[in-house]
Amino acid sequence: QKEVEQDPGPLSVPEGAIVSLNCTYSNSAFQYFMWYRQYSRKGPELLMYTYSSGNKEDGRFTAQVDKSSKYISLFIRDSQPSDSATYLCAMDYSGAGSYQLTFGKGTKLSVIP
Amino acid sequence: IAGITQAPTSQILAAGRRMTLRCTQDMRHNAMYWYRQDLGLGLRLIHYSNTAGTTGKGEVPDGYSVSRANTDDFPLTLASAVPSQTSVYFCASSSGYGTDTQYFGPGTRLTVL
Numbered sequence: 227q228k229e230v231e232q233d234p235g236p237l238s239v240p241e242g243a244i245v246s247l248n249c250t251y252s253n254s255a256f257q258y259f260m261w262y263r264q265y266s267r268k269g270p271e272l273l274m275y276t277y278s279s280g281n282k283e284d285g286r287f288t289a290q291v292d293k294s295s296k297y298i299s300l301f302i303r304d305s306q307p308s309d310s311a312t313y314l315c316a317m318d319y320s321g322a323g324s325y326q327l328t329f330g331k332g333t334k335l336s337v338i339p
Numbered sequence: 340i341a342g343i344t345q346a347p348t349s350q351i352l353a354a355g356r357r358m359t360l361r362c363t364q365d366m367r368h369n370a371m372y373w374y375r376q377d378l379g380l381g382l383r384l385i386h387y388s389n390t391a392g393t394t395g396k397g398e399v400p401d402g403y404s405v406s407r408a409n410t411d412d413f414p415l416t417l418a419s420a421v422p423s424q425t426s427v428y429f430c431a432s433s434s435g436y437g438t439d440t441q442y443f444g445p446g447t448r449l450t451v452l
Contacts, residue, residue: 234379260440262443267446268446269343269429269431269443269445269446270382270429270443271443272440272441272442275440314381314382316441327384327441329381329382330381331380331381332381
């Protein structure tokens with residue numbers, strides 16, 4: 227079993243839809259949870275960063291962590307064509323030195339105008 | 340501020356040839372990383388460096404070597420390229436302190452024939 231599982235999609239939604247992207251993980255030592263967005267032929271860029279359980283909101287994006295279920299989610303409200311990208315979840319054992327980052331394989335999202 | 344630059348942008352290489360991928364960051368980050376990204380496999384860590392003068396092996400280090408002579412540069416060398424090293428290579432960096440996040444370069448697309 228991989229440490230981090232992420233549905234690769236592809237996921238196609240109409241503009242304005244609410245999008246839910248998810249990852250599950252098996253290692254309870256993960257403490258820090260991140261979502262990266264990667265546009266085609268570009269490097270990943272950090273989108274959201276959360277610590278432990280709970281929700282974090284940033285504009286149209288909400289990151290949710292449920293450590294009891296080992297499940298994290300990224301919600302995108304009022305999705306836009308510019309949100310079309312691959313979204314990667316990532317997790318860290320500790321905040322000091324991220325060389326332990328473990329990535330999901332990414333979910334490819336297309337938002338159709 | 341350039342962030343992280345990688346060179347070349349893309350390269351076609353004959354099997355058996357030696358190749359060095361260059362990575363430079365201007366953020367004075369302590370930690371640097373090399374990943375490869377392959378369809379269906381996601382991002383996999385090749386090598387990392389927590390600080391200048393030190394390096395470590397990631398998940399897929401075989402066939403690759405790195406050096407970290409100074410803070411800014413972290414070259415990745417393929418001593419004798421093989422077709423299975425065809426991939427997109429990303430360099431990343433992080434401060435190495437506290438609640439750390441990784442910042443990625445634009446990538447190098449390498450094809451080994």
